[in-house]
Amino acid sequence: MSFILETQGLSRSFNGFHAVSNVNLAVREGSIHALIGPNGAGKTTCFNLLTRFIDATAGCIRYQGQDITRTPADAVARMGLVRSFQISAVFGQLSVFENVRLALQRRRGHSMDWWRSDRALAAFDERTHALLAEAGLAEWSSHLAGELPYGRKRALELATTLALAPKVLLLDEPMAGMGAEDIAHAAEMIRQAARGRTVLMVEHNLSVVADLCDRITVLARGEVLAEGDYATVSKDPRVVEAYLGHGHAGQRQHNDHTAVANGEASHG
Template sequence: MASEVILETKNLTKGFKGFIAVNDVSLKVRRGSIHALIGPNGAGKTTFFNLLTKFLTPTAGSILYNGDDITALKPEQIAHRGVIRSFQISAVFPHLSVLENVRIGLQRALGTSYHFWKSERTLDQLNGRAMQLLAEVDLESFADTLTVDLPYGRKRALEIATTLAMEPELMLLDEPTQGMGHEDVHRVTELIRKVSAGRTILMVEHNMSVVSGICDRISVLQRGALLAEGNYEEVSNNPQVMEAYMGTTSGALEGAHG
């Protein structure tokens, strides 16, 4: 029987020449949840993500995924186990169509990424699944559009579709609404809620309205250490969290972008 916890870190630590970027973080992510990692700038959120995906090696501590210790695995081994970081595996081919970008994601999942010399007709078998993924992120009508011509918010949707092509069990979303206007924020927030069905999502996000709207649990980092955890109401009313974000215990977390 699958454990309730899909991802766990135990005393995870990363130091850079005397500077501790992630400091003894023990965190559990429940299977099927949307879990947010928040904190002021410089809190260690991106470093923590880089440790999870093994683009950085921990100084100390361990990472467990589905109960297995994955601390020593390589980035590609982590991805093969179903831990996929969105916007790292992104739509990196601006002059290919939206459909072609998703199809490349599917090729990666099939292990045929380097078969570019094959006839394009051999890739047509992937079109059906690619269109299903585009439908999942509301991009069917943009299938033949060059990626470079997509509006910014739609590019983020495409990046999510490309990530979904890798069949993630755990999606790591790194500031999915950064730099967006209100309309795009709302669209991508609803998209995250939609694609979370049957998956687990761990996301770094600055926009508190997004976090309050869709996240089941929130972990707050400050100076690399875990400051607080809980649901949005618990975290937003925590005096230590308000102090970290606002510099005062009298302000509210709502609207803080840190």
């Protein structure tokens, strides 16, 4: 497999604070790749750099072999590098169906076609229904998006993101705030979404990471601490220390190591 998204020496400083420092990342096409690390490790900043919401202080980003380090964010999105956000972002006064159909309309070009008749927009209906079914939202189709329970709202966000037909789907903490049932459903949706595309996700829930991801990059203090499959990184003493802190010894250290390996240390 080839690498679809790569960085070399990617760095970002804010008034002397190194939020991301010399990050080398290589995401294989068709894989599910996770960025994990304690709170404040630089994960979301890294996402913002990759999707060009902020400029890099140093380093380069390549997408499908093309240097996009200075490419505008909207152009990057149109190239198929599409992301979700931690904060809920739906049109609350539109129905669930209308939210997804609106995202599908975006693929026509620069216009949202607000003036087009319902008959003309019916061409998007079949795909809209399919995405809603995939997201487990078919029965919520006519509800206002703003009235959805939190877990369903996050599912709607993922459905609208998939409507943009991304080649690389970047998910920023897609399970944040979800209950166990919603997490299981969202994980399966991501697994299905990964068929035919690449997924790069920031996620605190290590059980989800262990179950879903082919490869994991661990960040700490803005730098790459470790990389590999879950079995490898979960046994790395540096990863255990980064998540659980200094000063552990004896049986406590053993217990902490086991917690990371089992995906129980969900927050740093």
